Amino acid sequence: MEAVFLTFVFVLTIFLGFELISKVPSTLHTPLMSGSNAISGITLIGALATLKTEHTNFAIALGTLAVIFATINVVGGYAVTDRMLEMFKKKDKGGAK
């Protein structure tokens, strides 16, 4: 039953995602990509959950690696997106260098 419930959530979210994203103008496609890329680092939550004290060494090693890579994805992804978005300015605010 839980599988059905999770699939239900999955399907609805996919449709929500289509609705949300189709409205993004092409100017913002790169930040959108890198921002959504950072969100895909959500797998970090899964990685954290696999690091339990009762687990065997090998599972811990895999989990730690997963945490490292997912953290790079999350932290790097958000930071780089923020750097990009900082540059998008309107004319009156920006001005020449």
Next chain:
Amino acid sequence: MSSVQIGINFAYIISAIMFIIGLKMLSSPVTARRGNLLSALGMLLAIVVTLFAQGLDYKWIILGIVIGSVIGIITAYKVAMTSMPEMVALFNGFGGLSSLLVAWAEYYQYPDMSVFIATVAALSVFIGGVTFTGSMIAFGKLNGSIPSKAVIFKGQHIINAAFLLIIIVATGLFAMDAAATYWVFLIIVAVALAFGVTSVIPIGGADMPVVISLLNSYSGLAACAAGFVISNNILIVAGALVGASGIVLTKIMCKAMNRSLANVLFSGFGSTTHAASGDGPQGETRPASAEDVYYILEAADSVAFVPGYGLAVAQAQHVTKELGDLLEANGTEVMYAIHPVAGRMPGHMNVLLAEANVPYDQLVEMDDINPRMESIDVCVVIGANDVVNPAAIQDENSPIYGMPIIETFRAKTVIVLKRSMNPGFAGIQNALFYAENTRMYFGDAKSSLQALVAEFKSGN
């Protein structure tokens, strides 16, 4: 479910809402930065509440988070804006790898999986593995450490089909009896990693916007699959959002090239320069010097810059903006017309011009500039080729026929900045270069533009 777990799951719902609103705010340049921040806060919330779960091994968690954060922050702040496509590819690949590792760790600890969980575990490993190696190949192609041309080898389609078949059979075997088939699991890992390489290597550099969007979608779906493995809602919701966004972008990119996704992925487009160059457009080009171009621009009432990948290669975004400012000071209307697939990732040119402080209201989309093209005095094409090739409209036999282009050939005058007469990515000649109203201004884009800036400064 313990009360702690229920609390954690409620917090996940709040995180999901923050992701959704954050993505929504990304749809306008005014709110985008706050949207990204909101999404980051949602992520932080999810991480923090996860740490309240019982029995976690904190020393490894802290070690992993510290190492990952340091690497992430340093790379994010060191990278040049022109290298953004490969950066996104790199981060994306790491996300995929992490999903693979999560499924592996979970399976290693609890090998006695149900058919459903084993199937999604195999999926998580497969999608995560393809995302990882596929992104690494894309990264290599984008930063030039691997030839960016499409690499075609013999039996390519057969090998890829064989890999897919192995994955399907192995997933079936694994799902039947996960506990007894660790070796099958390892085969899935190995084939997934190999498939990422063989499926991305035949795709050429200019098709990278499609590939990056697609890999972006995969990384979300991999996280989703990992979410199914550990029955975690937030992974499924966030992963599905990213999966959907990647698919939408992929569709937009394919449409902008008038090609199907299958054609982009499997045709090895651009691997051969079309032998038919002999019967391509021929004729005299009209080269112009910096001084000639200066006089044309100086007299123009409206100028549209049309940037392409060459602008990124030459790092010419700042000097382009400088020239634009001088033109504006001269009373000329200046705009920047951007083709959706110009560059190596969706929106690549927009980011570079934003870096150079070009206000986003001067950036014009293809569909907005084409109807008024006749009224534009001068189009300055900087390092773009196929996206301004009139063959896409006029020559039914051209491989790019039907692709929407920026119709610069209809402007009163076109100035093309180009290093040489070499054909672009599609390997076809460009009739625009031989047109009556076109002047070729040869040289490196950056130094050519600098020469123009100097002309303006001495002229004023």
